[in-house]
Amino acid sequence: MLRKSHTTQNMSGGWKRRFVIESPPTQRRSGSNYAGRSQQTHKGLKIRKSPAWKEAVVIGIPKPETTRPPRQLQTYKSIERIRPNHSCSQQALRLVEYISEGFKIKRKTVAVFFDVAKAFDRTNKSWSTKAPRSPLLYSAYVNDIPRPSSGVQLALFADDTALYLRSNCLRNILPRLQRAIDELTQWLRLWRIEVNPEKSASIYFNYNTRRSTVPVPIDSPLKILNQSIPWQHNYKYLGITLDKHLHFRDHVSGPVMTYASPVFAHARPDILYDLQIVQNKFCRRAADAPWYVKNSILHRDLELPTISKYMRDASERFFDIANSHPNPLIVSAVSYEPPPSNHFCRRPRSVLLDPPDDLTVEVEKLIEVNEMAME
Numbered sequence: 001m002l003r004k005s006h007t008t009q010n011m012s013g014g015w016k017r018r019f020v021i022e023s024p025p026t027q028r029r030s031g032s033n034y035a036g037r038s039q040q041t042h043k044g045l046k047i048r049k050s051p052a053w054k055e056a057v058v059i060g061i062p063k064p065e066t067t068r069p070p071r072q073l074q075t076y077k078s079i080e081r082i083r084p085n086h087s088c089s090q091q092a093l094r095l096v097e098y099i100s101e102g103f104k105i106k107r108k109t110v111a112v113f114f115d116v117a118k119a120f121d122r123t124n125k126s127w128s129t130k131a132p133r134s135p136l137l138y139s140a141y142v143n144d145i146p147r148p149s150s151g152v153q154l155a156l157f158a159d160d161t162a163l164y165l166r167s168n169c170l171r172n173i174l175p176r177l178q179r180a181i182d183e184l185t186q187w188l189r190l191w192r193i194e195v196n197p198e199k200s201a202s203i204y205f206n207y208n209t210r211r212s213t214v215p216v217p218i219d220s221p222l223k224i225l226n227q228s229i230p231w232q233h234n235y236k237y238l239g240i241t242l243d244k245h246l247h248f249r250d251h252v253s254g255p256v257m258t259y260a261s262p263v264f265a266h267a268r269p270d271i272l273y274d275l276q277i278v279q280n281k282f283c284r285r286a287a288d289a290p291w292y293v294k295n296s297i298l299h300r301d302l303e304l305p306t307i308s309k310y311m312r313d314a315s316e317r318f319f320d321i322a323n324s325h326p327n328p329l330i331v332s333a334v335s336y337e338p339p340p341s342n343h344f345c346r347r348p349r350s351v352l353l354d355p356p357d358d359l360t361v362e363v364e365k366l367i368e369v370n371e372m373a374m375e
Helices: 031-046 071-082 088-104 119-124 131-141 170-190 269-287 295-302 307-323 328-334 348-352 358-374
Strands: 002-009 015-022 053-058 108-114 153-157 160-167 201-205 234-237 240-243
Touching (some): 088 108, 088 160, 088 307, 088 348, 108 170, 295 358, 307 358
Antiparallel strands (some): 002 015, 015 053, 108 160, 108 201
8 A cells, every 4th residue: 555755866866756655464463563563663764664664666757847856945955065054044043033032021023034036047047057056156146235224134045035123112113124125125126136025024023922813013014116015924934934923833833843943942842742743653653553552662662762852952962063153143143041941931042951851751761771671
């Protein structure tokens, strides 16, 4: 029976789709064979093959215009290859830290995300180059982009452009942000870079434990060339879905589980537990375990860290790199003491002070018992 499929890229640049076919069970599942199956499954995971699955590779012949991966994914990977010390997560963290600091001092933040139309096609028309170099050419093309004044912040990563500003009152933010938009738009028109106002977005970030139904309390739109920028509840920036309260519920419910986890690992535990539920189901299905086998035993047998532990370890590595980063903007963004655990506002570094959750504690106890028994 056909179970699932995923797409990978072959050496020639084309794409192939791999279908994983699960063999029908020959006997009824029972708890008596779980121990043997869990050991066999764990051994199979190490060699990246499942002993209960058969694999068939179906190689498709794509059309000429579909021989490349999605443009956005190709853009981010190309930039990270060109500038290995810079990543999407670091740039997104700058914005999240700026907004979170505003929550702590009771400030509101407004961010405008620009949709640049066919940015890399513009640079490729004048240069004989392959597509993977397009982000580097575009970065050189916009290197002299004017930095806004009046405290407005500019964030650039490939063709993802954002302006943001915080203040104690929305009426103080909008005029200053509109001037920065006009200055940036004028420069973009001078260099024939098109911006789509309808696909751009404005978000009013404010602290609230509940999700509000109104995106902005004042119906006063920002504009690009006299066209209104729509106010949105959320926006996907560098692959991370940011909502106006930084709950990250929309991002967690998306298809990517732990992408850029240091940016949202400080979210509420009940929101992040949805990811742990997905992993628990995977472990039970991979090991063919009956219902009465505990999730902690499954994680121990498969030697798989819990979501909480994985995110904490990833955050520790992430902030260790950020503290010694050559870019002073990233260093300044992470140079702060996280608020205490009982503080109303949590920030990304707060995850480093959080105690492990119950599942992680139980798994670590089982691992410790196994190590003692082996000694």
